[in-house]
Amino acid sequence: MPAVxxxxxxxxxxxxxxxxxxxxLRSKPVVVLSNNDGCAIARTPEAKALGIKMGDPWHLVRxxxxxxGVEWLSSNYALYGDMSRRVYQVLAERVPRVxxxxxxxxxxxxxxxxxxxxxxxxxxxxxxxxxxxxxCVGWGPTKTIAKLANxxxxxxxxxxxxxxxxxPAVRAEWYARLPVDEVWGIGxxxxxxxxxxxxxxxxxxLALDARAVRDRLTVVGARVQAELRGVSCLPLQMLAATxxxxxxxxxxxxxxxxxxxxxxxxxxxxxxxxxxxxAERLEACHLSVFLHTNPHNGDPWHSGSRAARIEPTSDTRAxxxxxxxxxxxxxxDGFRYAKxxxxxxxxxxxxxxxxxxxxxxxxxxxxTMAVMDAINARHGRGTLLVASTGLARSWATKxxxxxxxxxxxxxxxxxxxxx
DNA sequence: TCTGGGGTCCTAGGACCC
DNA sequence: TCTGGGGTCCTAGGACCC
Numbered sequence: 001m002p003a004v005x006x007x008x009x010x011x012x013x014x015x016x017x018x019x020x021x022x023x024x025l026r027s028k029p030v031v032v033l034s035n036n037d038g039c040a041i042a043r044t045p046e047a048k049a050l051g052i053k054m055g056d057p058w059h060l061v062r063x064x065x066x067x068x069g070v071e072w073l074s075s076n077y078a079l080y081g082d083m084s085r086r087v088y089q090v091l092a093e094r095v096p097r098v099x100x101x102x103x104x105x106x107x108x109x110x111x112x113x114x115x116x117x118x119x120x121x122x123x124x125x126x127x128x129x130x131x132x133x134x135x136c137v138g139w140g141p142t143k144t145i146a147k148l149a150n151x152x153x154x155x156x157x158x159x160x161x162x163x164x165x166x167x168p169a170v171r172a173e174w175y176a177r178l179p180v181d182e183v184w185g186i187g188x189x190x191x192x193x194x195x196x197x198x199x200x201x202x203x204x205x206l207a208l209d210a211r212a213v214r215d216r217l218t219v220v221g222a223r224v225q226a227e228l229r230g231v232s233c234l235p236l237q238m239l240a241a242t243x244x245x246x247x248x249x250x251x252x253x254x255x256x257x258x259x260x261x262x263x264x265x266x267x268x269x270x271x272x273x274x275x276x277x278x279a280e281r282l283e284a285c286h287l288s289v290f291l292h293t294n295p296h297n298g299d300p301w302h303s304g305s306r307a308a309r310i311e312p313t314s315d316t317r318a319x320x321x322x323x324x325x326x327x328x329x330x331x332x333d334g335f336r337y338a339k340x341x342x343x344x345x346x347x348x349x350x351x352x353x354x355x356x357x358x359x360x361x362x363x364x365x366x367x368t369m370a371v372m373d374a375i376n377a378r379h380g381r382g383t384l385l386v387a388s389t390g391l392a393r394s395w396a397t398k399x400x401x402x403x404x405x406x407x408x409x410x411x412x413x414x415x416x417x418x419x
Numbered sequence: 420t421c422t423g424g425g426g427t428c429c430t431a432g433g434a435c436c437c
Numbered sequence: 438t439c440t441g442g443g444g445t446c447c448t449a450g451g452a453c454c455c
Contacts, residue, residue, distance in 0.1 A: 033423090034424075038422055102454080187454080188452085219428095219429075220428075247425055296421095343425095
Protein backbone atom coordinates (compact mmCIF):
# COMPACT_ATOMS: atom_id res chain seq x y z
CA MET A 1 0.00 0.00 0.00
CA PRO A 2 1.35 3.41 -0.92
CA ALA A 3 1.88 5.76 2.02
CA VAL A 4 0.55 8.65 -0.05
CA UNK A 5 -2.32 8.49 -2.51
CA UNK A 6 -3.01 11.28 -4.98
CA UNK A 7 -6.08 12.04 -7.03
CA UNK A 8 -5.88 14.19 -10.13
CA UNK A 9 -9.01 15.11 -12.02
CA UNK A 10 -9.89 17.25 -14.99
CA UNK A 11 -11.85 20.41 -14.25
CA UNK A 12 -15.21 20.41 -16.07
CA UNK A 13 -13.64 17.61 -18.06
CA UNK A 14 -16.04 17.31 -21.00
CA UNK A 15 -16.18 21.08 -21.39
CA UNK A 16 -12.39 21.34 -21.18
CA UNK A 17 -12.04 18.62 -23.84
CA UNK A 18 -14.35 20.60 -26.14
CA UNK A 19 -12.44 23.80 -25.43
CA UNK A 20 -9.14 22.13 -26.27
CA UNK A 21 -10.20 22.10 -29.91
CA UNK A 22 -12.49 25.09 -30.14
CA UNK A 23 -10.68 28.12 -28.75
CA UNK A 24 -13.78 30.23 -29.33
CA LEU A 25 -15.37 28.33 -26.44
CA ARG A 26 -12.65 29.42 -24.01
CA SER A 27 -14.19 32.82 -23.42
CA LYS A 28 -17.75 31.59 -23.06
CA PRO A 29 -19.84 29.64 -20.57
CA VAL A 30 -20.15 26.09 -21.91
CA VAL A 31 -22.35 23.11 -21.02
CA VAL A 32 -22.23 19.58 -22.37
CA LEU A 33 -25.52 17.69 -22.44
CA SER A 34 -26.33 14.05 -21.80
CA ASN A 35 -27.55 11.69 -24.49
CA ASN A 36 -30.69 12.93 -26.20
CA ASP A 37 -29.53 16.45 -25.36
CA GLY A 38 -31.43 15.85 -22.13
CA CYS A 39 -29.67 17.40 -19.18
CA ALA A 40 -26.50 19.28 -18.34
CA ILE A 41 -23.73 16.89 -17.30
CA ALA A 42 -20.70 19.19 -17.52
CA ARG A 43 -20.45 22.92 -16.95
CA THR A 44 -17.60 25.38 -17.03
CA PRO A 45 -17.23 27.64 -13.97
CA GLU A 46 -18.88 30.46 -15.97
CA ALA A 47 -21.89 28.23 -16.63
CA LYS A 48 -22.05 27.21 -12.96
CA ALA A 49 -21.94 30.88 -11.99
CA LEU A 50 -25.04 31.45 -14.13
CA GLY A 51 -26.91 28.96 -11.95
CA ILE A 52 -26.89 25.90 -14.22
CA LYS A 53 -26.95 22.82 -11.99
CA MET A 54 -25.67 19.34 -12.64
CA GLY A 55 -28.54 17.37 -14.18
CA ASP A 56 -30.68 20.39 -15.08
CA PRO A 57 -33.05 19.39 -17.90
CA TRP A 58 -31.82 21.60 -20.69
CA HIS A 59 -35.17 22.12 -22.40
CA LEU A 60 -36.54 23.57 -19.18
CA VAL A 61 -33.72 25.99 -18.37
CA ARG A 62 -32.28 27.02 -21.71
CA UNK A 63 -34.94 29.68 -22.24
CA UNK A 64 -33.82 31.68 -19.20
CA UNK A 65 -32.66 35.09 -20.34
CA UNK A 66 -29.34 35.00 -18.55
CA UNK A 67 -28.48 31.73 -20.32
CA UNK A 68 -28.81 33.00 -23.88
CA GLY A 69 -25.04 33.39 -24.24
CA VAL A 70 -24.32 29.85 -23.05
CA GLU A 71 -22.75 27.52 -25.62
CA TRP A 72 -24.21 24.03 -25.40
CA LEU A 73 -22.94 20.84 -26.97
CA SER A 74 -24.14 17.25 -27.30
CA SER A 75 -21.76 14.81 -25.65
CA ASN A 76 -18.93 13.37 -27.76
CA TYR A 77 -17.63 10.41 -25.78
CA ALA A 78 -15.12 9.34 -28.40
CA LEU A 79 -13.40 12.70 -27.95
CA TYR A 80 -13.49 12.53 -24.15
CA GLY A 81 -12.09 9.00 -24.18
CA ASP A 82 -9.16 10.10 -26.31
CA MET A 83 -8.47 13.09 -24.09
CA SER A 84 -8.55 10.81 -21.07
CA ARG A 85 -5.97 8.46 -22.58
CA ARG A 86 -3.78 11.43 -23.36
CA VAL A 87 -3.92 12.62 -19.75
CA TYR A 88 -3.05 9.09 -18.63
CA GLN A 89 0.00 9.01 -20.89
CA VAL A 90 1.33 12.27 -19.49
CA LEU A 91 0.89 10.99 -15.93
CA ALA A 92 2.28 7.52 -16.59
CA GLU A 93 5.53 9.03 -17.82
CA ARG A 94 6.04 10.83 -14.52
CA VAL A 95 4.37 8.69 -11.86
CA PRO A 96 5.28 5.00 -11.59
CA ARG A 97 1.81 3.80 -10.61
CA VAL A 98 -1.39 5.30 -12.00
CA UNK A 99 -4.89 3.89 -11.61
CA UNK A 100 -7.47 5.30 -14.03
CA UNK A 101 -10.58 5.58 -11.89
CA UNK A 102 -13.01 7.27 -14.25
CA UNK A 103 -12.80 9.08 -17.55
CA UNK A 104 -11.59 12.23 -15.81
CA UNK A 105 -9.95 10.98 -12.61
CA UNK A 106 -6.81 9.00 -11.87
CA UNK A 107 -5.41 7.83 -8.57
CA UNK A 108 -1.65 8.14 -8.20
CA UNK A 109 0.91 6.46 -5.98
CA UNK A 110 2.65 9.54 -4.63
CA UNK A 111 4.91 7.63 -2.27
CA UNK A 112 7.88 9.37 -3.91
CA UNK A 113 11.12 10.92 -2.61
CA UNK A 114 10.17 14.38 -3.81
CA UNK A 115 8.68 17.56 -2.45
CA UNK A 116 5.07 16.82 -3.29
CA UNK A 117 3.72 20.32 -3.60
CA UNK A 118 6.22 21.30 -6.31
CA UNK A 119 5.92 17.89 -7.98
CA UNK A 120 2.12 18.06 -8.22
CA UNK A 121 2.23 21.66 -9.44
CA UNK A 122 4.52 20.49 -12.22
CA UNK A 123 2.17 17.58 -13.03
CA UNK A 124 -0.70 20.02 -13.45
CA UNK A 125 1.38 22.22 -15.74
CA UNK A 126 2.40 19.32 -17.95
CA UNK A 127 -1.10 17.88 -18.24
CA UNK A 128 -2.35 21.32 -19.13
CA UNK A 129 0.37 21.91 -21.67
CA UNK A 130 0.38 18.53 -23.39
CA UNK A 131 -3.19 17.31 -23.03
CA UNK A 132 -4.81 20.76 -22.80
CA UNK A 133 -6.81 19.81 -19.73
CA UNK A 134 -6.85 21.94 -16.56
CA UNK A 135 -6.79 19.80 -13.41
CA CYS A 136 -6.71 19.77 -9.63
CA VAL A 137 -4.64 17.44 -7.45
CA GLY A 138 -5.29 16.34 -3.88
CA TRP A 139 -3.29 13.91 -1.77
CA GLY A 140 -3.24 12.19 1.59
CA PRO A 141 -2.75 8.83 3.32
CA THR A 142 -5.81 7.09 1.80
CA LYS A 143 -7.84 7.23 -1.40
CA THR A 144 -10.84 8.69 0.41
CA ILE A 145 -8.70 11.46 1.87
CA ALA A 146 -7.06 12.12 -1.51
CA LYS A 147 -10.51 12.42 -3.06
CA LEU A 148 -11.57 14.84 -0.37
CA ALA A 149 -8.39 16.86 -0.85
CA ASN A 150 -9.05 17.01 -4.56
CA UNK A 151 -12.54 18.36 -3.90
CA UNK A 152 -11.11 21.02 -1.57
CA UNK A 153 -8.60 22.06 -4.23
CA UNK A 154 -11.45 22.38 -6.70
CA UNK A 155 -13.64 24.47 -4.42
CA UNK A 156 -10.89 26.78 -3.16
CA UNK A 157 -9.22 28.60 -6.02
CA UNK A 158 -6.81 30.26 -3.59
CA UNK A 159 -5.09 26.89 -3.12
CA UNK A 160 -3.87 26.96 -6.72
CA UNK A 161 -5.41 23.62 -7.66
CA UNK A 162 -3.48 21.69 -5.01
CA UNK A 163 -4.39 20.34 -1.57
CA UNK A 164 -2.24 18.34 0.81
CA UNK A 165 -4.11 16.46 3.56
CA UNK A 166 -1.25 14.37 4.91
CA UNK A 167 -1.09 16.29 8.19
CA PRO A 168 -3.71 15.04 10.69
CA ALA A 169 -4.00 18.51 12.22
CA VAL A 170 -4.78 20.03 8.84
CA ARG A 171 -7.31 17.27 8.19
CA ALA A 172 -9.01 17.86 11.52
CA GLU A 173 -9.60 21.50 10.62
CA TRP A 174 -11.26 20.60 7.33
CA TYR A 175 -13.22 17.76 8.92
CA ALA A 176 -14.74 20.18 11.39
CA ARG A 177 -15.78 22.55 8.59
CA LEU A 178 -17.00 20.23 5.84
CA PRO A 179 -20.44 18.59 5.71
CA VAL A 180 -20.35 14.80 5.76
CA ASP A 181 -21.88 14.49 2.30
CA GLU A 182 -18.67 15.83 0.76
CA VAL A 183 -17.11 12.45 1.48
CA TRP A 184 -16.68 9.93 -1.34
CA GLY A 185 -19.10 7.07 -0.61
CA ILE A 186 -21.54 9.08 1.50
CA GLY A 187 -24.53 9.67 -0.75
CA UNK A 188 -27.99 11.11 -0.29
CA UNK A 189 -29.51 8.21 1.62
CA UNK A 190 -26.63 7.81 4.03
CA UNK A 191 -26.53 11.54 4.61
CA UNK A 192 -30.22 11.47 5.57
CA UNK A 193 -29.58 8.66 8.06
CA UNK A 194 -26.58 10.44 9.53
CA UNK A 195 -28.39 13.76 9.83
CA UNK A 196 -31.23 12.05 11.66
CA UNK A 197 -28.58 10.97 14.16
CA UNK A 198 -27.26 14.50 14.53
CA UNK A 199 -24.22 14.07 12.30
CA UNK A 200 -23.51 17.18 10.23
CA UNK A 201 -19.77 17.41 9.66
CA UNK A 202 -17.11 14.90 8.79
CA UNK A 203 -15.77 15.35 12.31
CA UNK A 204 -19.17 14.32 13.69
CA UNK A 205 -19.10 11.18 11.54
CA LEU A 206 -15.60 10.31 12.68
CA ALA A 207 -16.65 10.64 16.31
CA LEU A 208 -19.23 7.84 15.89
CA ASP A 209 -18.41 4.47 17.38
CA ALA A 210 -16.98 2.19 14.69
CA ARG A 211 -19.23 -0.72 15.65
CA ALA A 212 -22.33 1.44 15.46
CA VAL A 213 -21.29 2.63 12.00
CA ARG A 214 -20.75 -0.95 10.90
CA ASP A 215 -24.21 -1.95 12.20
CA ARG A 216 -26.07 0.94 10.62
CA LEU A 217 -24.12 1.53 7.41
CA THR A 218 -22.72 -1.96 6.75
CA VAL A 219 -19.12 -2.63 5.91
CA VAL A 220 -19.27 0.12 3.29
CA GLY A 221 -19.78 2.85 5.87
CA ALA A 222 -17.23 1.28 8.20
CA ARG A 223 -14.64 1.37 5.43
CA VAL A 224 -15.31 5.02 4.66
CA GLN A 225 -14.85 5.88 8.31
CA ALA A 226 -11.58 3.95 8.58
CA GLU A 227 -10.26 5.61 5.44
CA LEU A 228 -11.07 9.06 6.84
CA ARG A 229 -9.11 8.13 9.96
CA GLY A 230 -6.12 7.48 7.72
CA VAL A 231 -6.39 3.68 7.69
CA SER A 232 -6.11 2.63 4.06
CA CYS A 233 -8.69 0.04 2.96
CA LEU A 234 -8.70 0.66 -0.78
CA PRO A 235 -5.56 -0.42 -2.63
CA LEU A 236 -4.31 1.11 -5.86
CA GLN A 237 -5.56 -1.06 -8.72
CA MET A 238 -3.26 -0.71 -11.66
CA LEU A 239 -4.82 -3.47 -13.70
CA ALA A 240 -8.31 -2.67 -14.82
CA ALA A 241 -10.48 -5.41 -13.38
CA THR A 242 -12.31 -7.43 -16.00
CA UNK A 243 -15.72 -6.02 -16.21
CA UNK A 244 -18.71 -7.84 -14.79
CA UNK A 245 -21.40 -6.56 -17.09
CA UNK A 246 -22.18 -4.27 -19.95
CA UNK A 247 -25.29 -2.40 -20.96
CA UNK A 248 -26.84 -0.49 -23.79
CA UNK A 249 -29.85 1.49 -22.63
CA UNK A 250 -31.35 4.60 -24.18
CA UNK A 251 -34.23 7.00 -23.80
CA UNK A 252 -36.04 7.44 -27.11
CA UNK A 253 -36.16 10.77 -28.90
CA UNK A 254 -39.95 10.37 -28.99
CA UNK A 255 -42.33 7.90 -27.35
CA UNK A 256 -42.34 4.46 -28.93
CA UNK A 257 -45.89 3.20 -29.45
CA UNK A 258 -45.53 0.38 -31.96
CA UNK A 259 -44.16 -3.09 -31.45
CA UNK A 260 -42.14 -2.79 -34.64
CA UNK A 261 -40.26 0.30 -33.40
CA UNK A 262 -39.67 -1.24 -29.99
CA UNK A 263 -38.39 -4.46 -31.48
CA UNK A 264 -36.04 -2.58 -33.79
CA UNK A 265 -34.76 -0.38 -30.97
CA UNK A 266 -34.03 -3.32 -28.69
CA UNK A 267 -32.45 -5.22 -31.58
CA UNK A 268 -30.22 -2.22 -32.23
CA UNK A 269 -29.22 -2.05 -28.53
CA UNK A 270 -28.44 -5.75 -28.54
CA UNK A 271 -26.31 -5.22 -31.64
CA UNK A 272 -24.43 -2.36 -30.00
CA UNK A 273 -23.90 -4.39 -26.83
CA UNK A 274 -22.57 -7.26 -28.96
CA UNK A 275 -20.06 -4.88 -30.58
CA UNK A 276 -18.82 -3.74 -27.19
CA UNK A 277 -18.51 -7.34 -26.11
CA UNK A 278 -16.41 -8.33 -29.13
CA ALA A 279 -14.25 -5.22 -28.82
CA GLU A 280 -13.19 -6.56 -25.41
CA ARG A 281 -12.99 -10.18 -26.55
CA LEU A 282 -15.73 -11.26 -24.17
CA GLU A 283 -18.83 -13.37 -24.34
CA ALA A 284 -21.99 -13.05 -22.28
CA CYS A 285 -23.74 -15.87 -20.42
CA HIS A 286 -26.70 -13.83 -19.23
CA LEU A 287 -28.93 -11.32 -20.99
CA SER A 288 -31.69 -9.07 -19.67
CA VAL A 289 -33.98 -6.57 -21.34
CA PHE A 290 -36.26 -3.90 -19.91
CA LEU A 291 -38.64 -1.22 -21.09
CA HIS A 292 -40.65 1.50 -19.39
CA THR A 293 -42.83 4.52 -20.02
CA ASN A 294 -41.92 8.07 -19.00
CA PRO A 295 -41.94 8.52 -15.21
CA HIS A 296 -41.82 12.33 -15.52
CA ASN A 297 -44.70 13.41 -17.72
CA GLY A 298 -47.79 11.74 -16.29
CA ASP A 299 -48.09 9.09 -19.03
CA PRO A 300 -49.65 5.83 -17.75
CA TRP A 301 -46.85 3.83 -16.16
CA HIS A 302 -45.79 0.47 -17.39
CA SER A 303 -42.46 -1.24 -16.96
CA GLY A 304 -41.11 -4.71 -17.34
CA SER A 305 -37.90 -6.66 -17.42
CA ARG A 306 -36.88 -10.19 -18.16
CA ALA A 307 -33.62 -12.09 -18.01
CA ALA A 308 -32.27 -15.42 -19.15
CA ARG A 309 -29.13 -17.47 -19.03
CA ILE A 310 -27.70 -17.98 -22.50
CA GLU A 311 -25.05 -20.03 -24.18
CA PRO A 312 -21.88 -17.88 -24.07
CA THR A 313 -21.78 -15.73 -27.19
CA SER A 314 -20.94 -12.35 -28.65
CA ASP A 315 -22.77 -13.04 -31.89
CA THR A 316 -24.99 -10.10 -32.83
CA ARG A 317 -27.63 -12.37 -34.37
CA ALA A 318 -27.84 -14.67 -31.35
CA UNK A 319 -28.08 -11.77 -28.91
CA UNK A 320 -30.77 -10.03 -30.98
CA UNK A 321 -32.80 -13.22 -31.17
CA UNK A 322 -32.60 -13.73 -27.41
CA UNK A 323 -33.31 -10.07 -26.60
CA UNK A 324 -36.41 -10.00 -28.83
CA UNK A 325 -37.60 -13.30 -27.39
CA UNK A 326 -37.43 -11.88 -23.85
CA UNK A 327 -38.92 -8.57 -24.94
CA UNK A 328 -41.99 -10.00 -26.64
CA UNK A 329 -44.01 -10.87 -23.52
CA UNK A 330 -43.19 -7.49 -21.96
CA UNK A 331 -44.85 -5.49 -24.71
CA UNK A 332 -48.27 -3.93 -24.07
CA ASP A 333 -50.19 -2.11 -26.76
CA GLY A 334 -51.43 1.36 -25.86
CA PHE A 335 -48.49 2.59 -23.79
CA ARG A 336 -46.04 5.30 -24.75
CA TYR A 337 -42.63 3.80 -24.02
CA ALA A 338 -39.81 6.20 -23.21
CA LYS A 339 -36.85 3.95 -22.66
CA UNK A 340 -35.54 0.44 -23.14
CA UNK A 341 -32.28 -1.40 -22.75
CA UNK A 342 -30.26 -4.57 -23.07
CA UNK A 343 -27.90 -5.67 -20.29
CA UNK A 344 -25.31 -8.43 -20.58
CA UNK A 345 -23.85 -10.13 -17.51
CA UNK A 346 -21.62 -13.02 -16.53
CA UNK A 347 -19.00 -12.04 -19.07
CA UNK A 348 -16.28 -14.57 -19.85
CA UNK A 349 -13.24 -14.41 -22.14
CA UNK A 350 -14.22 -15.31 -25.69
CA UNK A 351 -13.78 -18.96 -26.64
CA UNK A 352 -12.92 -20.21 -23.16
CA UNK A 353 -16.23 -21.77 -22.34
CA UNK A 354 -16.57 -25.46 -23.03
CA UNK A 355 -19.30 -25.92 -25.57
CA UNK A 356 -20.27 -29.52 -25.11
CA UNK A 357 -23.75 -28.94 -26.39
CA UNK A 358 -23.17 -25.90 -28.58
CA UNK A 359 -25.98 -25.38 -31.03
CA UNK A 360 -24.05 -23.28 -33.51
CA UNK A 361 -20.51 -23.28 -34.77
CA UNK A 362 -18.41 -20.78 -32.83
CA UNK A 363 -15.87 -20.58 -35.63
CA UNK A 364 -18.42 -19.66 -38.27
CA UNK A 365 -19.96 -17.11 -35.94
CA UNK A 366 -16.60 -15.53 -35.13
CA UNK A 367 -15.73 -15.24 -38.82
CA THR A 368 -19.01 -13.55 -39.70
CA MET A 369 -18.75 -11.12 -36.80
CA ALA A 370 -15.12 -10.32 -37.60
CA VAL A 371 -16.09 -9.38 -41.16
CA MET A 372 -18.94 -7.23 -39.89
CA ASP A 373 -16.72 -5.45 -37.35
CA ALA A 374 -14.00 -4.86 -39.93
CA ILE A 375 -16.41 -3.26 -42.38
CA ASN A 376 -17.94 -1.09 -39.67
CA ALA A 377 -14.52 -0.07 -38.36
CA ARG A 378 -13.43 0.99 -41.81
CA HIS A 379 -16.57 2.68 -43.05
CA GLY A 380 -18.18 3.84 -39.82
CA ARG A 381 -20.43 2.23 -37.26
CA GLY A 382 -23.73 1.15 -38.74
CA THR A 383 -22.47 0.61 -42.27
CA LEU A 384 -23.34 -3.05 -41.97
CA LEU A 385 -26.38 -3.85 -39.87
CA VAL A 386 -28.53 -6.80 -39.04
CA ALA A 387 -31.84 -6.08 -40.77
CA SER A 388 -33.97 -6.48 -37.63
CA THR A 389 -32.35 -3.38 -36.12
CA GLY A 390 -34.40 -1.34 -38.59
CA LEU A 391 -33.14 1.06 -41.13
CA ALA A 392 -35.34 4.07 -40.48
CA ARG A 393 -34.42 4.44 -36.81
CA SER A 394 -37.22 6.85 -36.09
CA TRP A 395 -36.74 6.15 -32.37
CA ALA A 396 -33.03 6.99 -32.36
CA THR A 397 -31.69 9.33 -29.72
CA LYS A 398 -31.05 12.96 -30.41
CA UNK A 399 -27.71 14.73 -30.55
CA UNK A 400 -28.12 18.01 -32.32
CA UNK A 401 -24.79 19.64 -31.62
CA UNK A 402 -21.99 17.10 -31.50
CA UNK A 403 -18.58 18.65 -31.93
CA UNK A 404 -16.63 17.65 -35.07
CA UNK A 405 -14.63 14.45 -35.04
CA UNK A 406 -11.38 16.03 -33.91
CA UNK A 407 -10.10 12.77 -32.56
CA UNK A 408 -9.02 11.29 -35.86
CA UNK A 409 -6.53 14.13 -36.02
CA UNK A 410 -5.84 14.24 -32.32
CA UNK A 411 -2.58 12.35 -32.32
CA UNK A 412 -1.09 14.60 -34.98
CA UNK A 413 -2.22 17.76 -33.29
CA UNK A 414 -0.82 16.69 -29.95
CA UNK A 415 2.42 15.46 -31.38
CA UNK A 416 3.06 18.82 -33.04
CA UNK A 417 2.31 20.66 -29.83
CA UNK A 418 4.37 18.30 -27.73
CA UNK A 419 7.38 19.21 -29.78
C1' DT B 420 -40.57 17.93 -28.66
C1' DC B 421 -37.69 17.66 -24.44
C1' DT B 422 -35.65 14.93 -17.57
C1' DG B 423 -28.61 10.33 -19.29
C1' DG B 424 -26.04 6.19 -19.54
C1' DG B 425 -23.16 2.93 -17.61
C1' DG B 426 -21.02 0.92 -13.89
C1' DT B 427 -19.80 -1.35 -8.83
C1' DC B 428 -20.63 -3.45 -4.39
C1' DC B 429 -23.51 -5.15 -0.56
C1' DT B 430 -27.46 -7.42 1.60
C1' DA B 431 -31.52 -10.16 2.10
C1' DG B 432 -34.23 -13.88 0.97
C1' DG B 433 -35.66 -18.03 -1.56
C1' DA B 434 -34.48 -22.53 -3.56
C1' DC B 435 -31.94 -26.36 -3.20
C1' DC B 436 -28.59 -29.53 -1.40
C1' DC B 437 -26.43 -32.66 2.02
C1' DT C 438 -34.18 -32.90 25.97
C1' DC C 439 -33.40 -30.95 21.05
C1' DT C 440 -38.43 -29.44 15.90
C1' DG C 441 -31.40 -28.20 12.16
C1' DG C 442 -27.70 -26.02 10.14
C1' DG C 443 -24.79 -24.59 6.87
C1' DG C 444 -23.30 -24.22 2.17
C1' DT C 445 -24.17 -22.49 -2.63
C1' DC C 446 -26.49 -20.25 -6.23
C1' DC C 447 -29.63 -16.97 -7.89
C1' DT C 448 -32.28 -12.73 -7.96
C1' DA C 449 -33.95 -8.36 -6.59
C1' DG C 450 -33.24 -4.17 -4.60
C1' DG C 451 -30.61 -0.50 -2.41
C1' DA C 452 -26.92 2.67 -2.46
C1' DC C 453 -23.26 4.86 -4.46
C1' DC C 454 -20.20 6.47 -8.14
C1' DC C 455 -18.86 9.30 -12.52
